[in-house]
Amino acid sequence: MTADLNPDLDLAEQLLELLQACPQGCSEYELIQQLKARHSTHIPHLPLTDRLVLFRTHFLLFNALYRLRDQLWAEQRGHLQISALSTCLLPYQAGCAALSEHDPLRDYYLDLQQLRDTSADDVDQLMASFWTRLQGGDEKRAALELFELHKESRLDLGTIKYRYRQLVSLHHPDRGGSTSRLQSINQAMEILQRYYE
Numbered sequence: 001m002t003a004d005l006n007p008d009l010d011l012a013e014q015l016l017e018l019l020q021a022c023p024q025g026c027s028e029y030e031l032i033q034q035l036k037a038r039h040s041t042h043i044p045h046l047p048l049t050d051r052l053v054l055f056r057t058h059f060l061l062f063n064a065l066y067r068l069r070d071q072l073w074a075e076q077r078g079h080l081q082i083s084a085l086s087t088c089l090l091p092y093q094a095g096c097a098a099l100s101e102h103d104p105l106r107d108y109y110l111d112l113q114q115l116r117d118t119s120a121d122d123v124d125q126l127m128a129s130f131w132t133r134l135q136g137g138d139e140k141r142a143a144l145e146l147f148e149l150h151k152e153s154r155l156d157l158g159t160i161k162y163r164y165r166q167l168v169s170l171h172h173p174d175r176g177g178s179t180s181r182l183q184s185i186n187q188a189m190e191i192l193q194r195y196y197e
Contacts, residue, residue, distance in 0.1 A: 004039045011035075011042035011064035012071065016089075019080070025088030032057060051127060052120040059118075062109040069106075085190050140195050143188035157196040164189045 009017070018034050019026065026034070035043050043061065048054045065087060069080035072092070079090045108114055144150040147163050164185065171181045 011040065011060065012068040014038075014040055014042065015061075015064055015068055016072075019087065019089040023089070025081075025086040027086055028058065028061060028084040031061060031087065035061075051123045052118075055118060055123045055126075056115065059109065059115045062105075063112065063115070066106045066109050083186075083190055085193060139191050143191040146184060146188045147192070155196065157193070160189070160192050160196055 006014070006017075014035065015031065018031060022030075032043065032048070036045060042064070043057050044053050046053045048057060062082070065080060065082050069082060072078040072080055072089075076092045076094070078092050081088045081090055141150065144152075144155075147160065147167065149155060149160065149163060152159070167185045168182065169175070171178060171185060173179050173182065
């Protein structure tokens with residue numbers, strides 16, 4: 001049986017407990033399921049089949065993750081690598097500029113007005129826009145170009161992961177690379193995993 005989370009903890013602190021227990025990282029879906037199984041009172045306990053419920057649950061989760069990332073960084077206790085595919089708690093590294101660059105996603109999720117103002121119709125429009133972009137293949141093509149694999153006729157996830165490791169090694173800030181370039185590489189990898197997994 002899964003133990004309940006401490007109801008006195010806010011959502012960010014509950015997520016910290018879950019991530020500390022899962023050093024390899026957790027997907028957004030796994031985090032939501034664990035919160036529900038442990039009776040967290042901070043997220044809706046409604047089926048995620050309703051798009052507005054799904055959006056609100058997603059928003060609340062990412063709001064808490066970004067608040068937790070800021071808190072851990074300020075206290076020099078760790079760094080949270082946030083992604084829908086895998087959010088992972090990493091050790092704090094002094095001198096890393098990861099949080100100093102502007103992050104529009106962070107701004108969006110920390111603005112609770114976005115949550116209050118988003119209606120079911122807005123969510124439907126967001127979903128329609130997403131599927132249009134996805135079917136158009138623009139994001140996949142851009143990710144492959146970033147990895148310089150757009151001219152390859154036969155690709156598999158192993159080849160993509162190998163190229164990803166090469167690019168991370170080449171562009172890591174500890175080796176004189178750019179944090180923004182590394183973030184672009186990570187985002188491209190997330191996109192390509194969706195297509196090739």
